[in-house]
Amino acid sequence: MTSHSGPGATRRTLLAAGVAAPLVSVIGGSLTQRATAGAPSILKPLPADRFVDFGTNAEMRWDSVDPRRFLTRQRDLFVRNHTATPTIDRATYALRVHGDGLADPRTESEAHTLSWRDLRALPSTTLTSVHECTGNGRSLFATQQGTPANGTAWTLGSVATVRWEGVRLRTVLRRLGLSPDAVSVQATGLDAPYVSGGVDHGRVRRPFPIAKALDDALLAWGADGAPLLPDHGYPLRLVLPGWVGIGSIKWLGSLEVSRRELTSPWNTTWYRMTGGAYPVDAPPLTVNPVRSAWELPWGATLPAGRSQVLTGRSWSGLAPIRRVDVSLDGGRTWTPARLEDDDRGGHGHHEDHRHHRGRDRGDRGHGWTRWSVRWRRPAPGTTALLARATDRAGRTQPLVTPFNDNGYFFDAVVRHPVTVS
Ligand SMILES: Nc1nc2c(c(=O)[nH]1)N[C@H]1C(S)=C(S)[C@@H](COP(=O)(O)O)O[C@H]1N2
Numbered sequence: 392m393t394s395h396s397g398p399g400a401t402r403r404t405l406l407a408a409g410v411a412a413p414l415v416s417v418i419g420g421s422l423t424q425r426a427t428a429g430a431p432s433i434l435k436p437l438p439a440d441r442f443v444d445f446g447t448n449a450e451m452r453w454d455s456v457d458p459r460r461f462l463t464r465q466r467d468l469f470v471r472n473h474t475a476t477p478t479i480d481r482a483t484y485a486l487r488v489h490g491d492g493l494a495d496p497r498t499e500s501e502a503h504t505l506s507w508r509d510l511r512a513l514p515s516t517t518l519t520s521v522h523e524c525t526g527n528g529r530s531l532f533a534t535q536q537g538t539p540a541n542g543t544a545w546t547l548g549s550v551a552t553v554r555w556e557g558v559r560l561r562t563v564l565r566r567l568g569l570s571p572d573a574v575s576v577q578a579t580g581l582d583a584p585y586v587s588g589g590v591d592h593g594r595v596r597r598p599f600p601i602a603k604a605l606d607d608a609l610l611a612w613g614a615d616g617a618p619l620l621p622d623h624g625y626p627l628r629l630v631l632p633g634w635v636g637i638g639s640i641k642w643l644g645s646l647e648v649s650r651r652e653l654t655s656p657w658n659t660t661w662y663r664m665t666g667g668a669y670p671v672d673a674p675p676l677t678v679n680p681v682r683s684a685w686e687l688p689w690g691a692t693l694p695a696g697r698s699q700v701l702t703g704r705s706w707s708g709l710a711p712i713r714r715v716d717v718s719l720d721g722g723r724t725w726t727p728a729r730l731e732d733d734d735r736g737g738h739g740h741h742e743d744h745r746h747h748r749g750r751d752r753g754d755r756g757h758g759w760t761r762w763s764v765r766w767r768r769p770a771p772g773t774t775a776l777l778a779r780a781t782d783r784a785g786r787t788q789p790l791v792t793p794f795n796d797n798g799y800f801f802d803a804v805v806r807h808p809v810t811v812s
């Protein structure tokens with residue numbers, strides 16, 4: 392980065408040099424909360440042919456997915472809001488970074504502030520990742536296993552594959568200067584404090600290990616070649632590829648870097664396994680499991696006696712998908728599906744070289760894998776379609792997911808009902 396005059400030049404210069412004098416904190420004037428009664432939590436259109444609207448959350452309808460399109464467009468992306476989408480002005484926005492895990496420790500009031508221009512002056516990269524809510528598939532605990540769980544009754548539509556654009560978090564941390572003793576980073580959103588059951592839990596925030604920060608964490612300002620939509624974190628969100636969606640904090644306001652383990656209710660109370668057969672000290676959830684979905688309406692009607700191609704997708708937070716087995720007769724017989732995407736599980740990595748600079752080649756991540764199967768002249772009747780995926784790390788979908796109170800990680804093979812007539 393070079394030093395030049397104009398707003399933000401001082402911070403850029405300091406970032407480049409890896410040293411920084413205390414900067415006066417400027418934030419707060421940039422944020423307008425939509426606190427008005429009746430104001431929508433989600434701002435983008437949610438047409439009924441593409442979304443199931445749960446109020447503060449909305450899931451993508453799998454029957455609206457175009458089998459020819461690999462990436463999910465932002466307009467089609469599910470929304471999960473604990474609060475309501477805030478309106479943030481990029482001109483006065485700043486990301487604050489503080490904590491004793493910095494080489495030059497900073498208290499909260501002494502935080503480094505990075506303006507939009509500071510951030511955009513950093514080397515940009517692209518990264519394709521599976522973006523998924525921890526509770527995806529939750530309603531199947533009730534409908535398939537007879538044990539209802541607490542929370543939004545998603546079917547399988549709180550998942551996407553997104554090609555994000557932004558700057559690696561490690562780039563930012565290294566330029567600011569990191570202590571070798573740093574162990575934990577806490578990301579906090581600028582949306583309103585989360586109030587539930589009369590308790591104010593403070594702003595949505597979740598800590599994650601420094602190893603993830605230095606591996607593939609991204610500060611994203613765009614997706615599919617456009618700025619983030621307000622509902623998806625404008626102007627800046629964190630992306631923790633492959634990890635539970637709650638880790639990818641939207642409307643990112645601050646990062647605390649610490650020499651001790653940080654906590655928040657989002658890793659001590661929620662987003663860990665409770666109830667069922669789980670121990671009381673089950674660890675916070677991190678990497679998403681393996682799951683699959685058919686690109687069909689739930690209870691679809693399909694034509695009898697006609698040969699037809701059925702499509703779907705499988706994904707894993709850990710690794711690309713290696714194989715997918717499908718059953719067209721409720722699980723009696725199985726056949727391998729034909730995989731449409733290459734073994735990196737994505738097409739994004741050879742689409743775009745414009746953003747690649749220096750040693751960062753971009754797109755180390757992976758997306759989901761599309762697949763298809765030909766159904767030859769099915770006989771009339773009702774049956775269930777099943778898909779069972781295995782990822783390159785060797786993880787396979789189970790037939791039953793052990794119950795937990797909040798319905799996280801439903802990864803069992805789903806029985807998708809269809810009628811042939
Ligand atoms: N600030 C903030 N970040 C957040 C949330 C939130 O409510 N507030 N929800 C989280 C959850 S639970 C998920 S699954 C993802 C959803 O991201 P999306 O709405 O862009 O799809 O954002 C995460 N980041």
Ligand SMILES: [Mo]
Nearest residue numbers: 524525636637
């Ligand atoms: Mo989530």
